[in-house]
Each structure stands twice: as C-alpha cells, then as structure tokens.
Amino acid sequence: xxxxxxxxxxxxxxxxxxxxxxxxxxxxxxxxxxxxxxxxxxxxxxxxxxxxxxxxxxxxxxxxxxxxxxxxxxxxxxxxxxxxxxxxxxxxxxxxxxxxxxxxxxxxxxxxxxxxxxxxxxxxxxxxxxxxxxxxxxxxxxxxxxxxxxxxxxxxxxxxxxxxxxxxxxxxxxxxxxxxxxxxxxxxxxxxxxxxxxxxxxxxxxxxxxxxxxxxxxxxxxxxxxxxxxxxxxxxxxxxxxxxxxxxxxxxxxxxxxxxxxxxxxxxxxxxxxxxxxxxxxxxxxxxxxxxxxxxxxxxxxxxxxxxxxxxxxxxxxxxxxxxxxxxxxxxxxxxxxxxxxxxxxxxxxxxxxxxxxxxxxxxxxxxxxxxxxxxxxxxxxxxxxxxxxxxxxxxxxxxxxxxxxxxxxxxxxxxxxxxxxxxxxxxxxxxxxxxxxxxxxxxxxxxxxxxxxxxxxxxxxxxxxxxxxxxxxxxxxxxxxxxxxxxxxxxxxxxxxxxxxxxxxxxxxxxxxxxxxxxxxxx
Amino acid sequence: xxxxxxxxxxxxxxxxxxxxxxxxxxxxxxxxxxxxxxxxxxxxxxxxxxxxxxxxxxxxxxxxxxxxxxxxxxxxxxxxxxxxxxxxxxxxxxxxxxxxxxxxxxxxxxxxxxxxxxxxxxxxxxxxxxxxxxxxxxxxxxxxxxxxxxxxxxxxxxxxxxxxxxxxxxxxxxxxxxxxxxxxxxxxxxxxxxxxxxxxxxxxxxxxxxxxxxxxxxxxxxxxxxxxxxxxxxxxxxxxxxxxxxxxxxxxxxxxxxxxxxxxxxxxxxxxxxxxxxxxxxxxxxxxxxxxxxxxxxxxxxxxxxxxxxxxxxxxxxxxxxxxxxxxxxxxxxxxxxxxxxxxxxxxxxxxxxxxxxxxxxxxxxxxxxxxxxxxxxxxxxx
Numbered sequence: 001x002x003x004x005x006x007x008x009x010x011x012x013x014x015x016x017x018x019x020x021x022x023x024x025x026x027x028x029x030x031x032x033x034x035x036x037x038x039x040x041x042x043x044x045x046x047x048x049x050x051x052x053x054x055x056x057x058x059x060x061x062x063x064x065x066x067x068x069x070x071x072x073x074x075x076x077x078x079x080x081x082x083x084x085x086x087x088x089x090x091x092x093x094x095x096x097x098x099x100x101x102x103x104x105x106x107x108x109x110x111x112x113x114x115x116x117x118x119x120x121x122x123x124x125x126x127x128x129x130x131x132x133x134x135x136x137x138x139x140x141x142x143x144x145x146x147x148x149x150x151x152x153x154x155x156x157x158x159x160x161x162x163x164x165x166x167x168x169x170x171x172x173x174x175x176x177x178x179x180x181x182x183x184x185x186x187x188x189x190x191x192x193x194x195x196x197x198x199x200x201x202x203x204x205x206x207x208x209x210x211x212x213x214x215x216x217x218x219x220x221x222x223x224x225x226x227x228x229x230x231x232x233x234x235x236x237x238x239x240x241x242x243x244x245x246x247x248x249x250x251x252x253x254x255x256x257x258x259x260x261x262x263x264x265x266x267x268x269x270x271x272x273x274x275x276x277x278x279x280x281x282x283x284x285x286x287x288x289x290x291x292x293x294x295x296x297x298x299x300x301x302x303x304x305x306x307x308x309x310x311x312x313x314x315x316x317x318x319x320x321x322x323x324x325x326x327x328x329x330x331x332x333x334x335x336x337x338x339x340x341x342x343x344x345x346x347x348x349x350x351x352x353x354x355x356x357x358x359x360x361x362x363x364x365x366x367x368x369x370x371x372x373x374x375x376x377x378x379x380x381x382x383x384x385x386x387x388x389x390x391x392x393x394x395x396x397x398x399x400x401x402x403x404x405x406x407x408x409x410x411x412x413x414x415x416x417x418x419x420x421x422x423x424x425x426x427x428x429x430x431x432x433x434x435x436x437x438x439x440x441x442x443x444x445x446x447x448x449x450x451x452x453x454x455x456x457x458x459x460x461x462x463x464x465x466x467x468x469x470x471x472x473x474x475x476x477x478x479x480x481x482x483x484x485x486x487x488x489x490x491x492x493x494x495x496x497x498x499x500x501x502x503x504x505x506x507x508x509x510x511x512x513x514x515x516x517x518x519x520x521x522x523x524x
Numbered sequence: 525x526x527x528x529x530x531x532x533x534x535x536x537x538x539x540x541x542x543x544x545x546x547x548x549x550x551x552x553x554x555x556x557x558x559x560x561x562x563x564x565x566x567x568x569x570x571x572x573x574x575x576x577x578x579x580x581x582x583x584x585x586x587x588x589x590x591x592x593x594x595x596x597x598x599x600x601x602x603x604x605x606x607x608x609x610x611x612x613x614x615x616x617x618x619x620x621x622x623x624x625x626x627x628x629x630x631x632x633x634x635x636x637x638x639x640x641x642x643x644x645x646x647x648x649x650x651x652x653x654x655x656x657x658x659x660x661x662x663x664x665x666x667x668x669x670x671x672x673x674x675x676x677x678x679x680x681x682x683x684x685x686x687x688x689x690x691x692x693x694x695x696x697x698x699x700x701x702x703x704x705x706x707x708x709x710x711x712x713x714x715x716x717x718x719x720x721x722x723x724x725x726x727x728x729x730x731x732x733x734x735x736x737x738x739x740x741x742x743x744x745x746x747x748x749x750x751x752x753x754x755x756x757x758x759x760x761x762x763x764x765x766x767x768x769x770x771x772x773x774x775x776x777x778x779x780x781x782x783x784x785x786x787x788x789x790x791x792x793x794x795x796x797x798x799x800x801x802x803x804x805x806x807x808x809x810x811x812x813x814x815x816x817x818x819x820x821x822x823x824x825x826x827x828x829x830x831x832x833x834x835x836x837x838x839x840x841x842x843x844x845x846x847x848x849x850x851x852x853x854x855x856x857x858x859x860x861x862x863x864x865x866x867x868x869x870x871x872x873x874x875x876x877x878x879x880x881x882x883x884x885x886x887x888x889x890x891x892x893x894x895x896x897x898x899x900x901x902x903x904x905x906x907x
Contacts, residue, residue, distance in 0.1 A: 422873075
C-alpha cells in the first residue's frame with residue numbers, strides 16, 4: 001500500500017540558497033556575485049514584463065499570501081529602505097516568504113546575511129555568525145584572523161568595517177534576523193534587543209536593509225527609549241480554503257483527496273489552525289480512509305464517498321481527541337488483522353468511554369505500577385485520611401457511614417476541593433509513600449498469588465520480591481518525571497515528593513493491575 | 525542621454541533616499557532663524573573662537589532632529605574652522621560601561637591625532653591620557669567636541685565618565701565642549717550633585733513639529749509630486765503607482781491603514797474555535813471574581829459548559845492543553861507568577877492579557893464562531 005504523497009516542505013536553507021540546491025543544511029544563504037547589466041531603453045518593456053512574472057512566480061510559491069508578497073517586494077527594494085518587521089503566528093510562512101522574496105527582488109542584492117536566532121545560543125554566536133557571512137569570500141581561508149567581538153560596541157564597529165569593505169558600488173546588503181523574540185529570554189537580552197532594533201541608526205549605512213522576523217507582536221518590542229519604528233507586515237493564519245489549497249498541491253489523486261478533505265478538514269480546523277499539526281493529523285487518517293479502496297488512483301463517486309465517510313467516521317472522532325498518535329504494538333497488530341476480523345476488534349478499542357483509548361500505552365513493571373498508584377494516592381488524599389482508608393486488614397472501608405453534613409462542613413469541603421484544584425498535587429514524605437505501598441500490595445497479594453509467573457522471585461514471598469527494589473523504582477519514576485522531588489520539609493529535613501500524573505493515567509494503571517483505585521480516591 | 529531606468533522608478537528611488545536620510549529631512553531647518561540649530565551653532569562657535577569650555581544638553585522626543593542638528597552644526601564648523609575642531613562621538617547604548625567608554629575616547633583621540641592606540645591600556649591610563657590630551661589641545665588652541673548620544677544611559681551607575689570629563693574641563697588650559705543628546709526630558713535631573721555642579725545648565729528643548737511645519741516639510745520632501753499634505757511616509761512612497769509616477773491618495777490611505785493595525789485583534793482573529801472556548805472560560809472565571817485560576821480550573825469550567833449546553837466541541841484534556849499552549853505562544857494569556865515554584869504547567873496561575881472589549885469584538889467579527897459561544901460570553905454579564 002503506497003503512502004499518500006504530501007507536498008514536500010522546503011526547509012529554509014534549501015529555499016534560501018539559490019546557487020546549489022544540494023548544499024548542506026548548515027550553510028546560510030550565499031551571495032549572488034553576478035551583477036545585472038545596466039538595462040537599456042529598449043529593455044524597459046522587458047523589465048516590466050519581468051517584474052510581473054517575478055510576482056507571479058512568487059505568488060505561485062506562496063499560496064494565499066498575495067498581499068504580503070507584493071508588500072515585501074515593494075518595501076524591500078530598491079535600497080535605501082527602512083527596516084522591516086514581519087510578524088505573525090507560528091507556521092504562517094514568514095521566513096519562507098521573506099527568503100523567496102529576497103531571491104526574486106530586483107535589483108539583486110549584493111549579500112544576504114541570515115541570522116537564525118533560535119539556533120544561536122548567545123550574543124557572541126550571533127556576532128560571529130553575522131561577521132562570517134559578511135566577510136569577503138576571499139578571506140574565508142584566513143577566518144582565524146577574524147576576532148569575534150564580545151561587546152556590542154566592538155560588534156558595531158566590526159560590522160561597519162565589514163559593510164564598508166563589501167559594498168563599494170552602492171548595492172544593497174540585507175541583514176535578516178529570524179525569530180527575534182527569543183532574544184528576550186537571553187541573558188542581557190533586553191539590551192541586545194534594543195541594540196538590534198536601533199542598528200539602523202547606529203550603522204550610518206544607507207545601503208544596508210534590516211529585516212526582522214518575529215512570532216511576537218510588535219508591542220513586545222516597544223521600549224521606553226524608542227527607535228525608528230520599522231514597517232510592519234502581518235502574516236495572518238491561513239483560512240480553511242487556503243489550507244485546503246496548500247494540502248491539495250501536488251497530490252497524485254486530487255479528487256480522492258478533496259473528498260477526504262471535505263470530510264476531515266473542517267472538524268480538525270475547529271481544534272487547531274496550524275498547518276503542521278493538521279498535516280500530522282491528516283496523514284494517518286487519509287491512510288485509513290483509503291483502506292476500503294483497492295486502487296488508490298480511483299476516482300470516487302457518490303456511493304463510494306458515502307462508504308468511505310462511514311468508514312472514517314469513528315476514526316475521526318478519535319483523532320480529534322489526540323495530539324500525538326504514536327503507533328503502538330496493539331494498533332500495528334490490529335492493522336495486520338484488519339483483513340480478517342476487523343470490525344469487532346475495532347469496536348473493542350473504541351468501546352469504552354467516548355472513544356478514548358483505555359489501554360496503557362507503555363509497559364511498566366508491576367512494582368513500579370503499584371508505587372505509582374501509592375504516590376498518586378499520597379498526593380491526592382490528605383494525610384489524615386490514611387488511617388481510615390488503610391486499616392490493618394489492608395482493605396478499603398466499605399462501611400463508611402455517610403454522616404449528614406452540615407452546611408458549614410459542605411462549604412469547607414467546597415473550598416478544600418477548590419484549593420486542591422488550584423494548588424495541584426500535594427507533597428508527601430518517603431515514609432508515607434512506603435506505608436501506603438505496603439498496604440496496597442498486601443491487599444493485592446491474593447491476586448498476585450493466582451498469576452502464573454515464571455519468575456522465581458514471584459512465588460509465595462511475592463511481597464519481598466516487590467519490596468526489594470522499591471528505592472530503585474522510585475529513582476526511575478523520578479527520572480521519568482512521574483514523581484518529582486520538591487523541597488524538603490523545614491522541620492524534619494527529609495525529602496518530600498510529589499506525583500505528576502493525572503487521574504486518567506492513574507486509572508489506566510490501576511486497571512492494568514486490577515486495583516480498585518476509585519475506592520481509595522478522596523472525593524469531596 | 526540614455527535613460528537607464530524609467531522615470532517613475534528613478535523618482536521613487538530619489539524619494540525613498542530622501543525619506544530614509546534624516547539629515548536631508550531636517551536640513552530644511554537650516555534657513556530659518558531662531559531655531560535650535562542656530563542657537564547651538566552660536567554656542568559652539570563662540571566657545572571655539574573664545575577658547576572657553578561649555579556644555580549643553582539637547583532634549584526632545586525621538587525623531588525631532590537632535591542628532592541631525594548636531595551633525596549640521598559640526599559640518600558647518602568643520603568648514604569654517606577646519607583645524608580647530610576634533611570630534612569624539614560616544615553612544616550610551618554601546619559604551620555604557622565606563623571602562624569601555626574611556627577606551628573608546630582614547631581610541632578616537634588616537635585616531636584623530638595619528639597616534640598609535642594600545643588596546644591593553646587600563647582604564648586609569650586612558651583617563652590620564654584623555655586629561656593630558658585635553659591640556660595639550662588647549663595649549664594648541666584646538667577644541668575637542670564630545671558628542672554623547674543617549675546621554676541618560678551614561679547617567680546610570682556611578683557616572684565616573686561624566687565626572688572625569690566635566691572635571692577635566694574645569695582646568696584652565698582645556699578647551700572642550702560637551703554636547704549631550706537625550707530623549708528623556710529630565711536627563712539633567714539624573715546627574716549626581718557633583719556632576720551637576722560642574723555642568724552649565726544649558727538645555728535646548730526640541731519639540732515635535734506642528735502641523736504647519738509638517739506640511740511644509742512634506743512639500744520640501746516630495747517636490748516631485750502634487751499631493752494634499754497628508755503626512756508622508758516611506759510606505760506610501762513605496763506603494764507609488766509605477767505608471768503614473770505619482771503617489772496617489774489610495775496609496776497613502778493604504779499605507780495609513782497598514783500602519784494602524786492592532787496586533788492583538790489580528791491575533792484574536794486567527795484563533796481556532798477551541799482556543800476561543802478557552803478564552804471565554806477564562807473570562808467567565810474572571811467575572812466570577814476568582815482571583816487566581818489555572819488550567820485545571822479552566823478545564824472544570826469548560827466541562828461544566830459542555831455538560832450544560834451539549835455542544836459538539838467537547839475535546840480531551842490533552843487537546844485542550846495544546847490549545848492552551850498556543851494561546852501562551854501568541855501572548856494572549858500569560859502566567860501570573862514569575863517562575864514561582866517548580867510546578868507543572870497545569871497548576872500555574874494564568875491571567876488574560878486582552879480586555880473583555882477586545883474579546884467581545886473578536887467574537888463578533890469571527891464568522892465561524894458558534895452561537896453558543898457568543899451567548900456564553902454575553903450571558904455571564906447578566907448572571
């Protein structure tokens with residue numbers, strides 16, 4: 001069964017490098033050393049046509065971005081130009097649009113220096129990256145001579161020197177700062193951000209054009225000192241139709257895919273509008289959609305469409321409630337048995353609840369599961385309840401008498417429930433955890449005794465087998481972030497822990513060992 | 525003559541160049557008397573010719589032409605007294621460390637007077653060097669002009685640089701003028717007592733140009749075009765219609781609308797339905813006067829809404845959490861504590877960063893918004 005083809009997403013470096021499409025991804029956009037010949041009067045019409053076709057080429061590559069592309073082309077060239085700020089949400093195509101526009105802008109820029117701030121760890125790395133990109137190519141072998149400045153003042157001076165060395169003919173040099181919002185979280189980021197935004201004033205260089213790309217809105221960059229406000233271009237998120245156009249591009253079977261999208265896209269669009277998440281969710285769904293069809297190239301008619309729709313309906317409901325779909329072993333086996341047994345099995349997977357998977361998706365040892373459950377109970381229940389819940393027989397109290405609670409105690413229970421919701425899980429010392437663990441496992445000893453286990457440790461003395469590596473399991477759970485260590489108690493100085501799992505996961509774990517968790521959870 | 529490029533594009537290039545160059549924009553002020561330009565020129569010229577020390581502050585909001593005026597004055601003085609002036613320029617943003625500033629002063633002095641500059645010199649050496657140079661230049665009747673941009677940033681910390689500079693000017697033989705440029709109108713209040721006593725309290729205030737001035741400025745800039753005096757900006761010129769060769773009214777209006785966007789409203793339009801649900805739930809919680817709430821309380825509210833109205837938008841907790849994280853990325857909500865305890869994200873208190881009016885407006889503008897959401901938002905006001 002062949003995979004449906006999704007349009008290839010061009011990475012930034014492959015788009016940005018016009019010279020060699022197979023250049024390594026670590027390189028930044030290179031310069032275009034060819035210069036355009038001076039157009040004569042006879043070539044004026046050609047130039048007009050050329051400009052129109054430039055825009056068309058650009059719009060072809062950037063669906064749904066007509067206004068932004070024309071804005072970009074007009075504001076970027078010719079130099080001199082005021083600084084430019086592109087802002088919009090994530091995956092709205094800002095960087096791609098900018099780099100494509102820089103390839104098509106006329107006159108051709110002399111050099112484009114691109115600083116991807118998200119992958120640079122410190123200001124010094126940023127300075128190094130920009131200066132190496134701006135240094136003339138002949139001295140690349142002698143790059144050891146380039147001293148990377150530490151201080152911003154040295155950097156501005158070095159930048160001025162590099163730019164003076166480059167642009168003698170008055171051609172434009174573009175400096176692109178991508179993901180500007182990460183600078184705010186750097187050490188001394190505020191100063192560096194103010195410097196970057198005022199670089200236009202500090203450089204005194206009319207031929208340099210500064211372009212900033214940011215996911216944060218421009219109000220994040222207003223500072224008390226103020227600066228020349230850059231021109232803004234806003235990239236809104238794509239609408240449903242635009243997303244449909246993007247997804248349909250280059251698909252081998254457009255009719256089939258469009259019938260699939262008409263079913264699946266709108267519900268998913270209500271949950272999230274980001275194209276990357278939609279693509280990740282739509283791919284496995286499309287595979288399922290095509291399962292009843294024998295031939296992927298078929299053009300569906302109405303009856304087939306209806307059949308496929310009924311087939312995909314339950315899967316769609318599941319997909320709406322998932323964020324990641326990790327193919328587990330059970331689902332893979334299920335795929336294999338699809339031809340033979342099919343419907344009954346799928347029903348058992350979607351049976352309980354409202355379509356949520358009820359199986360635990362990963363494997364844990366039995367002692368770890370019990371430890372996790374005891375941690376959950378210790379975090380969830382107040383310590384005063386332990387004596388009532390876990391009496392000496394280890395059984396849950398089925399004889400809890402319901403006393404008539406007065407209004408005041410009901411209010412207190414309400415506030416306690418609210419507080420629990422607000423503050424999150426409570427902390428507990430290690431001794432309490434071990435005590436609860438011992439109680440729980442003594443209850444389930446009878447169940448364990450019935451289980452056929454080839455492991456020699458797990459017979460008769462099942463208890464000691466479980467207890468021996470409890471501390472090891474504890475550290476494993478801490479490392480996997482199921483438990484976390486919080487500050488130590490000020491009075492006693494012993495370490496306190498906190499459980500991080502939510503009730504759904506705890507119930508799944510309890511179900512997998514057959515432990516009646518709900519009887520022990522404190523509810524108001 | 526071969527026309528290399530078409531006339532409109534030539535015109536556009538010229539206009540863009542003019543708009544980008546602050547010196548050209550403010551050079552129109554040269555002609556009129558009794559402006560800050562003439563006052564500053566008089567001050568500096570007199571201190572150069574009379575061989576005395578002086579200091580002055582230029583204060584005014586951004587974009588009023590303070591740096592341009594300084595540049596113009598310096599250009600004029602260089603033409604009139606070519607040998608009697610040397611200029612040292614410092615910027616508070618770059619050189620806010622005193623040692624760094626001293627080094628920069630020493631470097632520029634060396635550059636001006638063709639001396640070799642040693643990078644290993646310590647800060648004290650640099651200070652001594654500066655004082656010696658001031659004396660020497662004073663004896664040779666050469667005035668050193670210090671231009672300190674972002675003056676208020678120099679006034680942070682211990683103000684060692686300012687003190688040593690102004691103190692050195694007190695000696696008889698030195699001839700120096702300190703010109704400070706700042707956008708904070710109270711920059712002189714930031715000075716320490718000992719520094720302020722050595723500072724001659726001359727201030728030149730720059731104000732934003734009035735409407736008449738702007739109109740006159742625009743005509744001065746756009747001498748090629750005929751327009752009706754709307755404020756010129758770079759964007760409008762860029763949108764200039766290439767065929768007709770004139771910036772039209774449409775291009776100005778378009779530029780104005782793109783400059784007046786409200787970014788938060790734009791972000792609100794881009795949200796998915798689930799994200800809008802979360803915002804409305806947060807708004808309801810705030811209306812119920814809950815002082816602090818976190819993701820779990822939002823989920824509780826969301827579930828109660830779903831149970832009450834039985835909409836089709838009931839989603840699992842993980843999906844809602846992903847939508848919550850998207851809202852955090854867009855900076856429409858944020859955490860209330862500043863890295864408080866090491867808590868899971870679901871339990872940290874959050875708050876809304878948009879007002880209820882903006883939320884109401886965005887719900888109205890959103891075409892795909894379900895009616896029940898609008899009802900929920902309105903009804904809470906009457907509950």
